[in-house]
Amino acid sequence: MDADKNVRITEADFDIAGEHDALKARAVGAIVTFTGTVRGDDDDGTHVTALTLEHFPGMTEAEISSIIDTAKARWSLSAVTVIHRIGRLLPEDNIVFVGVAAAHREAAFAGASFIMDYLKTKAPFWKKAEDASGESWVAARASDDAAADRWDDAD
Template identity: 50%
Template sequence: MAVRLQRESFDLGAEVARLTAGRSDAGAVVTFSGLCRDRADSGAPLISLTLEHYPGMVEEELGRIEQEARTRWPIADLLLIHRYGRILPGEPIVLVVTLSPHRAAAFEAAQFLMDYLKTSAPFWKREETEDGPAWVASKATDDEAATRWSR
């Protein structure tokens, strides 16, 4: 499956090895793994980050983003894993892997996927610090990054 939504962590190396095993149709593999930072947006030490989602809606949007990437670039394969639930600092949150015959397409597709994940995937983020929980607002910089892919 090219898109996975899961509570449990993942092993970046094992996922890449599984996706690339026996492949000869890709000359480039690009990976991006997003990790949970140790600081909240406020600058306070982060205890945990909780990602909530609406089941069914997120999977549909992730599938739409995947298909858009496949139509824009010559992708041999791709993998998109996004976690939900309580995540601790240092743990992985997201993994994007793109395989393509050429590096430019693999890099661009990975950037596209991340830009749209940040702006289009319906996740709600709540940071927990010593001061208590706080919802995380979307960032204008993420919206600006995604506009470069508008047709």
């Protein structure tokens, strides 16, 4: 595995502070992290009782690795960690961690934002939401596509 690129797909929770410290050990000037969690209420006001995430093993890791490679080609990033959970998760559970280390904050912020936007639109994950009415697959959102598309117009 590339020491500057850490991709993990797991059912287990992750230690946010430990992941940050691992990036900090790279002796860089900036670290930006993002942690996504399960929302208890969906955008339409539906109370979500659980979210199940599925993926395509092998393909998922390869796509995330490719997203990181693209980010590292655009910005000077020292190290990147992406952890994405799968399985059945409850409200407030951690879903995703994106950590980016760079010499300067601009690259770290841009890299982390780019990676998260591309994870939402390009990584092969499927989400099934549970609520009082049953289960349903979560559809892709136009707002996520728009967020990823903005990078096509960026310098």
